[in-house]
Amino acid sequence: MTRINTNVASLVGRTNLQRSNASLAQSLTRLSTGLRINTGKDDPAGLIASENLRSDITAIKKAISNTDRANQVIATADSALGQVSSLLNDIRGLVTESANAGALSEEQIAANQLQVDSSLEALNRIAQTTTFQGRRLLDGSLDFLTTQGANSSNINALQIDQANLGASGQVGVDVNVTAAATQATVEVNNLPDVTPPAQGTVTFSTETTAAQGSTGSVDFDIITADTVQATGGINLTTQAEGTVTLAGETLRVNVDSGFLAGTAGNGAITNIAVNVSETVAGGNSVGVDYNDTANTLTLNFAAASVTATDVVNALNGTLAGGVDYANSTDTIAADDLVATITGGSSVAISSDSPTNAITLSGGAAATDLITLTAVEDGALDGVAANGAYTDISVTYGNGSESVVDAGSGVLQVNLTQNEDVATVANIVSAIDNATAIGLDAATGSPGTLARQLDFTGAGEITLGSGGFTAGADAVTTTESIYITGTLAAGANGDIDISFAEAALGSGGASTNVIGNSSTGYTVQINTDIGVGVDIDDIRAAIESIDEVATASFDNPATTGTTETSSGSFYNSIQTNGTGANAPEAPPSQISLANGVDQVITAQDINITTAVGFLGNLSIGFAEANLSGTPTNVTGDATNGYTIQIDNTGTVTLEEIRSAIESLAEVGSATFENTGAGSQTYDATNDTPPTPPTLLTGAGNGNGVNGIDQDLVFQLSGATGSEVLTFEANTSLELLVNGINAVSDATGVTAEANGTSDGLILSSSAYGSNAFVDLQIIEEGSSGAFTTELGQGDRQVGTDIVASVNGITANGKGNDLSINTATLDLSATITAGFEGTASFEITGGGALFQLGPDVVSNQQARLGVNSVNTAALGGTSGLLYQLGSGGTADLSTDSTTAASIVEEAINQVTSLRGRLGAFQRTTLETNKNALNDTLSNLTEAESSIRDADFAAETANLTRSQILVQSGTRVLAIANQNPQNVLGLLG
Incomplete structure (x- = not known):
């Protein structure tokens, strides 16, 4: 689509x-x-x-990271502990070396002690300075804190290595001991009675040589009659004088020696008349008439004015006796005038003048105004036969004064007649200064200085029989002082005595003694006493010395003759004659010697009681008149015996010993040395022993048990073994002492049982490692050890049985330990303690977070105790005691010091091992696991x-x-x- x-x-x-x-x-x-x-x-x-x-x-x-940090902390602590271990090992070596006291001097031991002190200081410094991020690790601040509970005093040497304190921060610990650790013991009972005889010793001290004091003598030359000085004098005559006032003038006349000298009784002219006439013979102004029959002299003044010179010329030209002045010139000075006029130089004489007679007075017969004294210790001191001057010849003339040695012992003094006093003083000074001649002149009071003095002629010096008055020499004798030392001192009385001069003051003591027997004594002779020190004062000073018994003039060689002495010792400060009379010097030092100490021979007689005697035996000694019987015994065993010793003669020690042994309770009395019985006891010199000799036996009914046969056995313990040998009849006490003497080498101690008829051998240590092994090597078949043990015996101790917080603890002797996830500790329980002891851990320790969760089972709390010298050690003591002046320093107790160091080494080693184990088993494994x-x-x-x-x-x-x-x-x-x-x- x-x-x-x-x-x-x-x-x-x-x-x-x-x-x-x-x-x-x-x-x-x-x-x-x-x-x-x-x-x-x-x-x-x-x-x-x-x-x-x-x-x-x-x-x-x-x-x-925490584990690494914990490991670093432990490594830091371990490094420091390594230095601590090294220091402790050094200290251990020094302790062992210093124990060799027989080979080390005190200085070497002191040097070792200085090293120990330095090491102890280093240990304390390490404990204080070992830190990790500012926290000290080894000063004890990381150790656990505990509080005491019931019976906690029975828990010793507590070491908490690790503890989990949980959320509360504390944990209680209960230690329940169900069986205490025991020692290994071997008993030997039924030891036979081996009561030994009592023994004692009596000491006789007999004199074998009598003490003889030291002797000596000292000779002093003393003066018993002082020296007499020869003396003589120069006779001076004071001439008469008079004055007459003529017309307000005073005429003063001094008469010479020829006519008016001396007193009126010597036929001299006594008056001078004044006649004012118109004429004067010779056309002079002044004439003089003399009538020697009437002893008068008349001054005839002419009416005219006369002068003083006229009057003087008339007098000097008329008077017989020559010119009366100090020189033979016609110029007469003012101080030479025989006649002087006080006032003007001329007087107007008129027939209106009054007639005044001059009365001559003040004449005196010759007197000793100059005294001659031989200088002490000079040439004329003493007898004439010493060569001193024996005569003084004085010659008068107009020459100057002199002093001449004329020879043949004659001193020739030449003087000028009619000298004034000042001149005579010069003559005296001249004589006094004739130091070669040695004369001393002293002037008398020759009258006023206005008088003229006339030396009256040669031979006016009176010297006794033609010379000085005969002197006398000092009589000096030698005096001996015989000295004997104290008898008690004996040979120790040999001392030195010296003599010295000392100025002790004219009012002080004649003698003084200084010195001591060690350095010698010095007798000081006072030089401030002018008459000398009496020889008896010196003798008394010698006798005042402690070590001198007698100081006497008696010669010990002339027994029975008593001698005394008097006289003075003239020391060198004083003068007393010349030549043979010279000052005496103190004799030289003498020594007292040939002293003999008393010789006392001490001889012991050992006494043993008879077999079976159990009591105490007292034997005393006393002197008594036994009329020749050597000894006699009185008393009994109950009240004590007294052996009397004859004090009328000598008694041999053998006779005394025999008397002791004759007592029924005495088994034997023997001499300590062979031949001692030949010594004799003489009550005159010897003293019997005091107090009485007491032989302490076991007492009636108090026999001593022991072994009755020779015994050889080997004794072994945890620390070693020893072979011990005991002879028959050794007491139980000696057995105990002998075994305990080597207990440090065997680890076995001995004690008598409760009835004192048996021996208990115990190990020093506790637990399964402690044992006692006794093996008999040699003893008769009927011997006590063989009878009881056969060939020997071996016993082992037991370890402690205990639990900690319900967990069975590991026991080793009296030590216990526990190591769990929550608690790791070790402790030593008091020997013999059974029951419950408790304490509480309230904090402390080093807390390490080792796991990812902050809970107690992922933490470890480790305790690190202090390693300073006040914390290291154990049952023997603490390490600080090894410091200088401590109870365990090297010069005080090296044995304890060694034990303390060993315990400290073990303590540090244990801590290092525990930290190392924590590192290895906890930290390293934890890190590996993480x-x-x-x-x-x-x-x-x-x-x-x-x-x-x-x-x-x-x-x-x-x-x-x-x-x-x-x-x-x-x-x-x-x-x-x-x-x-x-x-x-």
């Missing part, structure tokens, strides 16, 4: 073309996205499945959602062809209606 209004072919072609275009578009979308499902309409069910799988894949990928799941889910999701390129490419090609053909067909269909035009034609 031919139509033009409806082109069905075109409609069909267009529809098919639309389908082909849609199919082409779909193929292009899938090929461009790679996904089969791009929208929900592509595959609604497939889309749902695909999205669910995508969610699972995302969660699994994060779980894999990776497998991820692969499968990814493949499943891909198969649902991803495009199949081969199919889509074929569809694309098909769709392209269909579109092209559809387009062509549609074009043809659209052209078909035009064919109708051919019909119209």
Whole structure:
């Protein structure tokens, strides 16, 4: 049918073309996205499945990431724990090395201790600084938190490795112990009675050599009569003098030695008259008349004025005896005048002047105004025979004063007559300064300085019989002081004593003692005592020394003679003569020697009670007058014996020993050393032993059990074995002590049974690994061990039987452990405890999300305990105790230190193993499983959602062809209606 209004072919072609275009578009979308499902309409069910799988894949990928992160945390902790293990191993080596105390010095051990201290500090530092993303891993902050429950004190060394706390965040733990672990035990009963005899020792000390004090002597040169100095004097005469007043002027006259010297009684002129006349003989102004019969002298003055010079010239030109001044010239100086006028230089004399007589007075006989004394210790000191000057010759003249050694023992003194006092003083000074001659001058009081002194001539020096008054030398003797050391000191009393001068003060003690027995004593002699120190003071000072018994002038060689001494020791500070009288020096150091210590010999007498004696035996000793009988026994066994020793003579030790052995309760009394019985006991020097010797036996009814035959056996335990040997009659106590002495090597301890007639051997450890194996090597067939055990016995302990939260726990000794999906823990139960103990885990631990779902069964909570020095250790102690000053430092207790380090090493090793197991069995397997799941889910999701390129490419090609053909067909269909035009034609 031919139509033009409806082109069905075109409609069909267009529809098919639309389908082909849609199919082409779909193929292009899938090929461009790679996904089969791009929208929900592509595959609604497939889309749902695909999205669910995508969610699972995302969660699994994060779980894999979490696992990797957990693995990194554990690896970080394990790395730090590796350093902890290395430090602990170093400490263990230092502990072992330091235990070798016999070969190491204290300094070496101290150096090891410094290393230990440094390692402990490093451990604490590692515990505090090991972190992962700011979280500390080894300081205990990742450990589980628990609260105590019923009987929880019986749970020790609790270690919670893993726990699932569920949604509540806590879980209760009940430990039910149905059977406690046991030790292995072997018993040996019915041991025989082997009560040993009581033994004791009494010691006698006898003197074999008497003490003898040390001796010595010292010699002192002492002065018993002092030196007498020679003396002499120079006699001086005081001249008479007088004055007359003329017309208000005073005329003073001194008379020379020739006429008016001395007293009136010597016939000298006593008065000078004054006459004023008109004329004077010779035309002079002044004249002089002398009447030697009346002993008068008259001055005649002319009426005219006269001068002082006139008067002086008249006097000096008239008087007999020469010129009365210090020199022979006619010039008279003011200080040389014999007659002087006080006032003016001239006087007007008239006939009206009154007449005044000059009365001469004040003259004196010759007196010793200059005394000469020999200088102490000088040339004239002592007797004349020592070569000193024996005479002094005085010469008068007008020459200068001098002192000359004239030789032949004569001292020549040259003086000038009519000298004033000042000049005489110069003479005295000259004599005093004649040090080569050795004189000492002392002036008297020569009167007023206005008087002139006249030396009256040679020979006026009175020297006794022609010289100095005879001196006397000091009398010096040598005095010995004999010294004896103390008797008790004996040879130890040998000491040194020296002597020295010391200024102790004029009012101080004459002597002083300084020093000690070790460095020696020094007797100081006071130099401030001018008369010297009495020799008896020095003797008393020596005797005051503790180690000196006596210091005496008595010579021990002259027995029975008593000697005394008096005199003074003049030391070198003082002066006392010359030559033989020189100052004395202290004697040199002396030593007390040859002392002998008392020799005491100690001799032991060993006493053993008789067989079968069970009580206690007391034996005392006392001295008594036994009239020659050596010994006597009093008392009894109940109240104690007393052995009396004769004090009237000597008793041999053998006699004393025999008296001891004579007691019924004594089995034997023997000397410790051979031949000791020859020694003698002397009550004068020896003292009996005190207090009484007590032999402690078992007591009546208190016998001692043990073995009655020699025994050799091998004892083995969990830590090793030892071969032990005991002699017959060894007591149960000694058996126990001997076995326990090696318990650290065997792991087996011993104790007596309840009736003390048997031995119980027990393993130190508990459980199936603990055992006691006793094998008898040698003993008589009737021996106690063989009778009880035959050839031996072996016993093993049992492990603990318990459950945790209803799950049977693994038991090993007193240790139990459980490892389930929800709880992994280990603990040590108190030995012997049976029953229920509980606690609750309230939090803590390191929580790791290991699965894709946030649920407890896809999580792991791991406990990591602290590794600082206060947490590492065990039953022996904690690691911090190894520090300096700790109870287990290297110098205090190396055994405990080694045990603590071993426990700490085990603790760290266990933690590392547990973390390693978690890494390997949990984390790595979890990651592998997740990776497998991820692969499968990814493949499943891909198969649902991803495009199949081969199919889509074929569809694309098909769709392209269909579109092209559809387009062509549609074009043809659209052209078909035009064919109708051919019909119209």
